[in-house]
Amino acid sequence: MSADGQIMDSSSRTLEKLENENNKNGSVKQVLLDGCVPFSHQVAGHKCGINNTGVLQHPDGTILKQLQAPPRGPREMNFYTQVFAKDCTDKRLLDLQQHLPKFYGTWMPRESPHELYLKLEDVTRRFLRPCIMDVKIGRRSYDPFASKEKREEQISKYPLMEEIGFLLLGMRVYQINSDSYITHDQFYGRSLGKDTLKYGLSRFFHNGQELQRHAVSLIISKIRSILRWFEIQTELHFYASSLLLVYEGSPHTINKSKHKPADPATEHQQGEPQSKALSFQSSLTHSRPYCHDIQHERNTNGKHGGSIEEQDEEIGMGDKKQFGQEETVEVKMIDFAHVFPSDSPDESYMYGLRNLLSTLEQILKD
Structure with a gap:
C-alpha cells in the first residue's frame, strides 16, 4: 500500500480472501478505510476513529492502531520508532524487539488523511483458533506526571493493583464443544480479588473440556524471557502497559488439520465492552528519544526498507509457518503511551511480572 492509502493488487486479493471467509461464516465485516475492517480479535484497548471501531485490520x-491524542499517541509512536529504527545500536532496545509486535511505520487513510495509524504486526495471525488475553502489568496504571485526579481515578478502578501488580483487561477463549468463544472484559478482571485471582486467570486456559497445561507452561517460559530483559535494563520505565497472551485453541492445529473459523456471531459476551479513555494532555515535555540521533526510515509503503516480497513475508502474506510447540503460544508487550526514560530498574513492572508468573505456576501445580 502506498503512503496515501492506495490499495495494491496483492492487498486487494488478500481483502477478497478475507471477505470470502467472512461470507462463508455468515458474517460480513464492515469494510472501512481503504479496505480495512474492524479487528475481530481485540479484547481490550481504546476505541476511536471512524465509527469508534478501535483497532483495524489492513x-x-x-x-x-489509531494514534491517541497528545502526548500519549506521539509518545507511543516515538517509542516504536526508536526501538525499530534501522540504525539503532542500543543492544537493550534491539533485544526488546523480540518481545514487541513488529512495527511497520505509520499509515493514513485516503478518506481521513488527518488520522494517523500505527501499522503493527498481527500476532494472532498464525493461529487458527486464537485464545487471547490482555493483562496490564505494574503496581500502578498511571505515570509519574499524572494529575492527582488521574491518579485517584486509576487507583479507584482497581485498588488491588498496587498489591497484585497486574490486572486482567479482557480475554477471549475458544470452547471446543460449542466451536465458539466466550469473552470476559475489564469488569471481570476488576471483580477478581486475592482469593479468586488464580481461578479467574485459569479460566483463560480452559477450553470447556480441560485445562490447557501445555499453553500455561509455554507462556510461563516466554514471560520469564521478558522478565530477564527487565532485570538487565535501566533505560525505560513502563506504565499502563500490557502483555498480550495468545495460544492456539484448536486441538487439530498441531496435527495440521483444516478447521473452519468459528462464527463471530456465536460469541458469548460477558460484561460490557472495554474502552480506554483518551487523555488530552498537551505537552511532550516529559518524553525524549530512546536512541540518540536516530530518525525513523520508511519507504513509500509506510514500512521499513527491503523488497516488497520480503515485507509481505514478514507481515504474514507468505505461507504460514508450520506449527511446532513454541508456535502454539505467543506473548508480546503492547501499549506504550506511558513509557519514560529512566536510570534505574523498573521495579513496578518486574513486580507485576513476578506475581503473574507465580500465579501461573500455582495453576500448573494444582
Whole structure:
C-alpha cells in the first residue's frame, strides 16, 4: 500500500480472501478505510476513529492502531520508532524487539488523511483458533506526571493493583464443544480479588473440556524471557502497559488439520465492552528519544526498507509457518503511551511480572 492509502493488487486479493471467509461464516465485516475492517480479535484497548471501531485490520494482514491524542499517541509512536529504527545500536532496545509486535511505520487513510495509524504486526495471525488475553502489568496504571485526579481515578478502578501488580483487561477463549468463544472484559478482571485471582486467570486456559497445561507452561517460559530483559535494563520505565497472551485453541492445529473459523456471531459476551479513555494532555515535555540521533526510515509503503516480497513475508502474506510447540503460544508487550526514560530498574513492572508468573505456576501445580 502506498503512503496515501492506495490499495495494491496483492492487498486487494488478500481483502477478497478475507471477505470470502467472512461470507462463508455468515458474517460480513464492515469494510472501512481503504479496505480495512474492524479487528475481530481485540479484547481490550481504546476505541476511536471512524465509527469508534478501535483497532483495524489492513488487507495485507497487519493491524492499525489509531494514534491517541497528545502526548500519549506521539509518545507511543516515538517509542516504536526508536526501538525499530534501522540504525539503532542500543543492544537493550534491539533485544526488546523480540518481545514487541513488529512495527511497520505509520499509515493514513485516503478518506481521513488527518488520522494517523500505527501499522503493527498481527500476532494472532498464525493461529487458527486464537485464545487471547490482555493483562496490564505494574503496581500502578498511571505515570509519574499524572494529575492527582488521574491518579485517584486509576487507583479507584482497581485498588488491588498496587498489591497484585497486574490486572486482567479482557480475554477471549475458544470452547471446543460449542466451536465458539466466550469473552470476559475489564469488569471481570476488576471483580477478581486475592482469593479468586488464580481461578479467574485459569479460566483463560480452559477450553470447556480441560485445562490447557501445555499453553500455561509455554507462556510461563516466554514471560520469564521478558522478565530477564527487565532485570538487565535501566533505560525505560513502563506504565499502563500490557502483555498480550495468545495460544492456539484448536486441538487439530498441531496435527495440521483444516478447521473452519468459528462464527463471530456465536460469541458469548460477558460484561460490557472495554474502552480506554483518551487523555488530552498537551505537552511532550516529559518524553525524549530512546536512541540518540536516530530518525525513523520508511519507504513509500509506510514500512521499513527491503523488497516488497520480503515485507509481505514478514507481515504474514507468505505461507504460514508450520506449527511446532513454541508456535502454539505467543506473548508480546503492547501499549506504550506511558513509557519514560529512566536510570534505574523498573521495579513496578518486574513486580507485576513476578506475581503473574507465580500465579501461573500455582495453576500448573494444582
